[in-house]
Amino acid sequence: MFNSLPNLQVSWEVISVSQRVSTTYGESPILAVVYALAAIVAIILFMSLTAMTLVYTERKVAAHFQCRLGPMRVGWHGILQSIADTLKLLLKEDIVPDQADKAMHLFAPVLCVLAALLALIAIPFSPYLAVSDMNIGVLFISAVSGLGVLGILLGGWSSNNKWSLLGAMRAGAQIISYELSATLSILVVVMFSGSMKFSEIVQSQDQGWWIWRAPVVGLVAFLIFLVASTAEINRTPFDLAEGESELTAGFHTEYSGMRFAFFFLAEYLNLFIVSSMGATLFLGGWMPLHIGNLTFFNQVMDLIPPGLWFALKVSGFIFLSMWFRWTFPRLRVDQLMKLEWKVLLPIGFINLLLAAILTLSGFYFFPGNS
């Protein structure tokens, strides 16, 4: 049925890092290995830097939402606070509860970070910067980020603490439920762009972003994705798994030091991943803001490099998430389920149906050009 769609006009040349490594391998295998290693180091560096920046940003943004200043001591306006905190967490004693399942207790945070790290592979930062541009990129991220819940479940279970267990069970039920709505909203974009490959999804937004180009359904899908993704990464108003006032600290009650830091790292990486998913699917990813055939406007927008576009859109998405967190209270556990199964899921299905009709009839903005 997607054959009726016109073929994509590829105006940007997309080269992923993995492609580059395999091309280099033909010329010089050693160089390719060095190249691959450099990419791995870069990813790990990127991972920790992103998490640190996000923690700092979150603290600053939260502070100003609450008429405070936030960290001000370490460095200019506390800019080195995250580094100090990381050092502190590294040096802290690693406390494991006496009756805990020691191996699982250690494995859980690692699993969480691993899931986030795997998802990072498919994210297209710019046309030339993505580790791998696989043809099922969307599916890959959805699948891999679902792995993170296993870490949370394990962490809660192995801690041998009833609060932890409650938190873990909540997280399990919540993440699996909201995965459905998130996927339904992603499917809308997949349908319009006719591909699951991130580079093609981005290219399909050459004429405009799907959030507005797909009339109404794009916006509805975006809102559903926003809610569902917030729930998937356990942030307020869906932070039931941690639920500080209810479950002390939920699944990571019994974690401290570096193990806790790993959960923290995974949480912020997931925030980044979800935000870049949202930015890529609904806000055009690294594609500059183009509107139809307004050539002059489009050329002006092209002056800003695609990497910067991506960063800006992701920052916007992250800010939205922080804004929610520091404004809303938490839902109750049954209300959370009600919201998913009685509100989001039906709307998601109807939206998907409408999107299918719109796609087939070509009834959306600039259908012929993409």
Add this chain to the structure above:
Amino acid sequence: MNDTSAQPTRRIPITGYFARIFTGFVSLLKGLKITFHYLSHPSTVVTQQYPENRATLKMAERLRAQLTMIHDDNGYHKCTACHICEQACPNASIHVAERAKPALSKTELDTFIWRLDSCTFCNLCVMVCPFQVLQMKSTFESSVYDQRLLIYNLSRYAGPTSTVLAKQADDEARKNAVEPRSVYDGPTALNGFFLAGIPKELLVTLDRKGEV
């Protein structure tokens, strides 16, 4: 409860599925508007950067944070060692030690011990003092690493009151009547069991008292 059906419940109007989603959505947006207002107006920040703003920090005049004994320009106080403040103190934070051999009056103050660690800052000692000897000050930075450092000696000398001293003929007579006491009126470096201004025996008994 077993009889929940008998209890009154609040009726939440079911105004339709989409209407409720819409009103809920609007209420969320209103909240977002308020928090964004504070984010976008840095002038609404109310916190103070405390140790940095020490120079400009102004505490309320009446703030009770530190008990002091008023000494006049000559360095003499008016305390007659009448023990009224000691009696008024609800938790024995004040110990007035009389001079063993009074020089001019019947009773004379030796050391005025005040325990910040047990003081509740109720202000009764200041209020009941018939001679207005005591005063509460707003200097609040009194944290130390050792509890014993919170035992203060407020009197600067052992001897009669300023009125009695004023009646003396000359400075020489005044000098003979008083005996300087090293004041301990603030945290100093930890120096074993010895605290300047407070007799060692007294400190030990005070410590025991504190345990009870």
Add this chain to the structure above:
Amino acid sequence: MVSSEMASSVLPNSLSHTRAGIHISSLDERILKGQTDSKERADRETTQEYFVNMGPQHPSTHGVLRLVLRMDGETVRDVIPVLGYVHRGMEKKAEYVGYRQQVHFTDRLDYLSAVMGNWAMSSAIEKAMKTELNDRIETIRTIVAELTRIQSHQLWWGVLGMDLGAFTPFLYGFRDREKITAIFEETMGGRLTMNYIQPGGLMFDIHPDFVANVKKFISYFKPLIEEYEELFGGNVIVQERLKNVGILDAKSAISLGVTGPILRASGVAHDLRKLEPYGVYAKTKFNVPVGTVGDCWDRYQVRMQEMRESISIIEQLIDNVPEGKHMVMKFGAKIRVPEGVYYSQMETARGIFGIFIASDGSEKPYRMHFRTPNFNNLWAITQMAAGGRVGDLVAILSSIDIVVPDIDR
């Protein structure tokens, strides 16, 4: 009647013995030890119940309160409060110090209504001594007490937000409470425990800037109440979390001895300021907000409305504070109260705070009893929280607005 119903719902039917203050049936005991076979468990229920200690170290028990929860999954079956973690022997201690020194103890019971506690103690002593106070003292006491009520409710509003998972209201509440504590600091020399109202008057006269600052605060805070409502009360999540949660009907509220905003939220217009006016409340016009259902939402509404009423009371009084002395009794170290039995009660921010003095004519009371509102209010939780979720329990506990030192004394 209600209490017996309550007992039957709180305690399992077959009581075998007591462990750690909790009544546990023999089956419960064996389930806990894992000694039951599958048939036995299936007979009882398909899921296994478990016990959780909420507290004494828990973020939303507001201090060192311990609640033992019997839970079935996320559902709370029973709540059993275990008290005594901040028991300081206040009543016994009171027998060893004089009357003058009693006042500052009341600061340390319900520390958020410190001034009202001072007032209750002072008025009990004044009743005993038959002291006549002038209008200035009474007016200032009333203004200060209403300011205390507002600051207590501000803190409650913030803490309710935090307990429901929104951290921002917590800081907004504290930000605005800071304005009142600054006024208190200026006049009384203390921010939390002021020891301001003394038998026979006030410790200090009001600060020269007091009237101006209170007016400034009122004009600052009036629009902010509406902002509170918009940010938090109007929020759909808050309404979903509070409506129909923790219902306490009027009959049970009365038989549990619940007082204050919780009783009024259950539909009983019981307010000592109206029923037995003290201070200058008789001269002021104000309404007693009353709820209809008695759920958390009613308690929220009642407290928000009380803040508005308190502002209106202060507005009526602040412009014409009468002249006069601020202390009509000699400020001596000791007070000798004539032999007899005296009782005085006040409507604090949490309910009725009563002080009972049995005097044998000496400098120290023969017996002192504090009737604290939080003690009775807390026990309503056993009735309100059973059958709800953990999240509901936290909301209910927050809507009761407990101060633990006041419970344990």
